[in-house]
Amino acid sequence: MTRSRLQPTTIHGMDGDHGPFDVPDFWRASAFSLPDAPGQTLFTETQFELPLINHHLDTELQLPDLDDFQFGKLDDLHPIQEPDQALLDDLETSTTSQSDEFDDLWKLDLTTPAEHVSLRTWEAFSRQDHTELPISYLSDAGPRAFDALQPDDTNVLQSAFALKCLALLGLGRSSTLFQWKKEDKTFVTSLDNVRLSGLSSTSFDSLVQRLTAVGCAFVELRNFVQSSYTNKNPLAARVALATTVQAVLEALDQNLSDGVLTATSCLQLLARFEGPAILLSEMKKLVSATSFASTDAAFLSACHEIIGGFTNACSPFQPLHTEILNQVSRPWFQAICQSTGLTHHHFDLPVRDDILEHSAHISADDSSQITEIMAGLSVLKDSAPDHPLLYPASWGVDSLDLDVSDTAVDFDQIVDKANKYQQDLLLAISKYNKGDSKSQEVHHKPCSDHLVSEQLPWSLDENQQAYFEDVGMQFAESPDTTADTSGIRRLTVEILEADNNHERSTADLRHLAKTTLHHLKPYLCVQSRLLNGTLLRLLFRQFALRDHITLNHSFHLLGNGLFVQHLTNALFTSETNARGLRLDNRSKQWPPASSELRLGLMGVLSEAFGSNDIPGNLSFAIRELGDEEIEKCLDANSIHALDFLRLRYEAPTPLNAILDDNAMARYDDCFRVLLGVLRMLHFVTLLRSTAQQKTSSPASQAFAHEAWSCVSGLASYFFDIGVGGPWTEFQRTLDNMEANLAREDEEGSFGQHVSFGISHLRDRHGDMLDTIRSRLFLRSRHDKVRSCIEDIFGLVLSVQVETHDEEVLWQHRSELRELIKGLESTLNELTRKIGKKKVMNQQDRDDVFAVEVLSFRLGQ
Template sequence: MLDTLHHQKRPTKTTTELPLIDSHFDAELRLPDIDTFQFGKLDDLSLPEEPEQEASISHHKPSEPSLSGDIEALWKLDLNTPDNVSLRTWEAFANEHHVESRVSCISEAGPRAFDALQSHDTDVLQSAFTLKCLALLGLGRSSALFQWKKEEKTFVPTLANVRLSGLSRTAFDSIIDRLSTTGSDFAELRQFVHSSYANKHPLAARVALATSVQAVVEALDQNLSECVLQAPSTLQLLAYFDGPAVLLAEMRNLVDATFHAKTDTIFLSVCHEVIDKFTNACSSFHSLHTEILNQVSRPWYQAICQKTGLTRERLDLPDQDDILESSAHISPHDSAQIHEVMTGTAILAVSAPSHPLLHTASWGIEQPDLETSMMNTDIDRITKKADKYQQDLLAAISRYESGDSKPHGAETKEDFDDLTSEQLPWSLDQAQQTYFEGVGTQFTQYPLNQADASEIQLLVANVLKDVDGNQDVSRLDLHIPTTTTLRRLQPYLNVQARLLNGTLLRLLFRQFSLRDHLTLNRSFHLLGNGLFVQHLTTALFTSEANTHGLRLDNRSKQWPPASSELRLGLMGVLSEAYGSNDIPGNLSFAIRELGDEEIEKCLDADSIHALDFLRLRYEAPAPLDVILDDAAMSKYDDCFRVLLGVLRMLHFVTLLRTTAQQKDSPAAVQAFAHEAWSCVSSLASYFFDIGITGPWKEFQRTLDGIEADLLTEDQEGCYGERVRISVSGLRDKHNDMLDTIRSRLFLRSRHNKLRSAVEDIFGFILGVQHNDLATDESLLWQQKNTLREKIAGLRDILHELTRKVGKKKDLASQDRDDVFAAEVLGFRLGDE
């Protein structure tokens, strides 16, 4: 290739827009002869000093420099450029005769020239001194130029009509406003910390927030003090405060929002709501807010751990009676689960105080290492630890149920923790006792965790490095963190809930005989015991001389009976029906509390409400009172009140039918007795068969399934694997069953019209016995027809209820049950 280049003789014709070098272009760009080429001495690139060369150059026009001599002279820099030639603008390059106009820039003359143009009614401050005062203002500290006014909660300038050199009065006031806002946030947050610590009875969550705020303020102060005090200009000073000002404003917003919170739970809920707003607004400090929320949640978190039995540490925490009320920071499902575990733990403490679930350390079970930090929470690791905790608990429960004792040495340690002042080997007077109790309280409190404060300070420092005024939108973290306060506690709560449910269900069914108590209330409150119904009917209605009953059939005066007569008439009814005087729950007759209107109805012995004052009193023993609670017993009482009236009607129509079956009984009497008997017996069979027996059998099948699953779990050696229902779930099923019974007995408000029609029929039938109708058959036939009309009216109401429910697009379970009950009762009343 080199030979080819060497023998190439034809020149290349190249033209350029510069005519000065066009004639020399071809010759100078030809490749040299490689065989004879050698490097020569490099020329000096400095300016030429020979006068002859300068003279030769001066004979040519500036626009056409001479290229005679060595071609390298083209690249020599001529610093002696004529005055009429400009090398700065495109205009001068295009037009050699263009003359630039002179422009005066006042900024190039320095701040003194700017100050000279300003009005003379303001004083000019020194830059270095003023910048330091402005820096102190931004840090929330008083200085010679700005003083903090506590009453006004703002910084006030000490000098009026002043400005900084190089700035107008408007610009200087704007800088003061920005830094004053930041400084006020600093000062207010410091005051919040001081007042929270000085309060004698502060909220635990408020103190936790004050600790976090103090760490944030100290971190900002530490990271800003050195740089802002050395800021060379106001622009640089404002740039230092850009990120911290946003953080301080968010912290101030959080503190102000929680000012009116009266309980720890409400305080924590407000914190969650405010921090959620920051997160949704893509705050650059969401990681810091998450850690602050963790610190504020710690007292609540510790209270949850204590009340759910996950920790046995004796911490001096405030009362948390409302621990689950107004809790916007937890879901309804989590709230229900926590409440279930808390209730179960309290029940177990009364029922089985030595159970391993209550004394994990005594049974050699390692206490859960509960995570207290939200940062880098590893849920998988927590789940594995919770599984190990469950296995240890299951082994301890198995030993406990088999009758094994606690591991050696554990019981002594725990008993020592429970010693009271009376058990100590020395006696103390009241003052000494108070002193030692105070010292004990101080030792049970958590000291200030410096590691937590350092972590927050580290977060502040790291976040401030990433936050600047020119942050790219693509760098913003738009992901909303899903880590909540309960997320790291959830695996342990699930374990605790399963084991508690399994333990309590076994206690309720096996040790405390839940089904026996349910059967007792079915037999007496719902009149499911035939012997009790017989004895009660005799005691209340029979008029035979050899009985000691109340004889309601023959009493038109002196009603209701005196308390002594009532006790004598009902004596032995319950014990004879139960078969023993030792009745569970201290079941006994009592007087129901009634209003004035209800008392008026009771005074009429011929009214269907004559026995409304009589009730059954039952007190469920612990822990059965969780299932048979006050709400459930109130529903039982409502049903007993209605069924007592049905029992009276059955007794009355039975006597009426017996009278009508006599040989000399008129046809009208027989017809009326048959119509009354048919109506009352149909209603009674509906009440007992459809209203009570159906829902009760369905509930019994549920109980049978639970007991069968518990037995299977015992055989398989597991807890909570097959039986997932909780104690509260079982209570809800029992209450749902009672609600269904009440609905079918027409005790809901939606059934007022239907219930009034039934009571009207009962009252009409009872009123016939006091009319001497045996000699007036025409009147008796008229009463029979009236009764039929009332029954027809009842059927019409049932049809109306069915049509009304049928118009709904979506039928609820209650609507479907109403349709079923109306159709069955209508059929039994002879509906075609």
């Protein structure tokens, strides 16, 4: 860097000859400074009042020289002497007398009247002759003086009469002054321009408005209770809410009546209604939120949402709302207990399938568990109608106590009861598995006056007999009492009294989670565990689930080699003396007649299975097709020529819970594709054997080899990767299930190693079928791949290798190669689309695997 760059740049024309940042003389004095001459400073010289100190200030305040400074000699310290006692006595007397004088200074003589002394105003202190004038306040003169100053057009009411009318207004009752108007749904005054003595018209109107809102809430809630009881088809939860609302209103009425009717002032009256007004407002919100619910589940969901809002707002009535929620949930709780087999009390509840519909008050896991238990019990009733899980009382097992629905019950106590329930059920299941008989059922004791069916004038079957026995027992029992609402009344009164005494309890924000379902979970877990273990053992051991699954794999998925051989001979054989449809030689009269089809396929299934008694009534049938699909079937040379043929299978109970309609539909989709592949394999095999003859031309041999290589590669992928892989993995899963069940039997436990049920097994079976369908390119995302494969099959079926025109055959081989390249390009395009995704799911990964394997099989 040069020297010139270190020098500041001079800018002329600014601040004289210097730039704005140039300081030519740093030590130059400011233009605003004063000269240093005496008397010219800003601060004057300090002059002290003591001349002696002022003249000698410099010498007196100088510090000593540290170099030659020395300390002087200190005087000897004398020992401490004890003070004379007489001197101490004199000192104490003197101090006491002085203290008494000071104490007298602050003493105020209130007994002796002072003359000309006033402690009210400052004027009395400043002026001795000041005389205080008497002060007059309007309120000191009483309400009459205040009423006299009000306008003459208002009517003044007496306090005692008006307060009673206002109290009745707040209670929602008509009085002389306020009448309920049904059309307007509010209270109206019978007199105009009235006010209470001692209040202005504005204050009185405000008082009336606040009490009218409370009274209208009373009336609205009473109407809700009455309409709920008179409804012909009410919801059980709505009736339960009406019962709790009625209990709250009765408690409020009883708590308020004594206090508000004896109130001596409007402020005291408003204070009495402060807490009840909050409670009534919340009850109105609860009724309004549930007014449009059409099912018990939706009703309870609305209740949970609105009461959850009260909890978040720290409502003082939170314990009361929790108890109301328990009471309202009781009918739903009873329905859940009945549906899950936890209790066998016969409640007067409608049988509904929507008890879990729109259930926002329970989690998805709990809803799924309840649904699975209900489905499992339905399966168990069909397969083992006398099982202890269905009728535990018949095996000496006590059913669920209804006090579980009360949140006041200790949760540990409920867990202990659930464990006892599990032990009793395990013992009963053990007896049932050993073939022991039921225990004596206490509910059906024979009576001396009991009439059996033979003694009645008509004949009854077993179900009718049981029905009439239940009816007789219900008439013999004492009538059911109304719902116990004492807890609702008690909580209402306690909270109101605490509010009046200004005693607010700490809000428990977790209390809302302690609902009836929370207390029911231990029983539901026990029921689910035992039910799942029982059903899995029944499916695998008694009803041979694996045999039925293997049957569908053997026939629908062409896993039985003997069936494939017989089916190939029945459909594609070209021998004239053989029995079959001879599809290869059929150019006309296709599809065959039903009699010809039945004759051609006769014995195929039975010979492959080894018996005529095939499980599930497995048989050939005609598939229902649309008009467009029927047109494709009419061409015998089309790959869709056999789309009309299907296998019909009906799973017996309870296996239909696994092999349901959805599963059989997926089996049928796979059979339809695999049957076409089987035809192609047969066709290219004949094509290759024909081309290998000595008279065959090189073009026919080349095309036959190309077609056989492509079709065999596709067929090996379909059968080995498409079907074989998922099937082997599913069989491994079933092996683990059975091994764990056997391990539990050895340990004498249920649900320790196999904790899932029928739904899990059905899902695993469905996943296997979905994987097979995906690898057979039967999903909508595989439309282009499936179209390319069908084009290849169609070209191969259309070529006649017996033709002597070699040029045509060479042209067909070129077309076939182009179609194979198109298939490979489509497969690569599919993987490119999947590769662009940030996160790949299981189906994406399976597609990538399928493309890689198929590309290898095609020889890419």
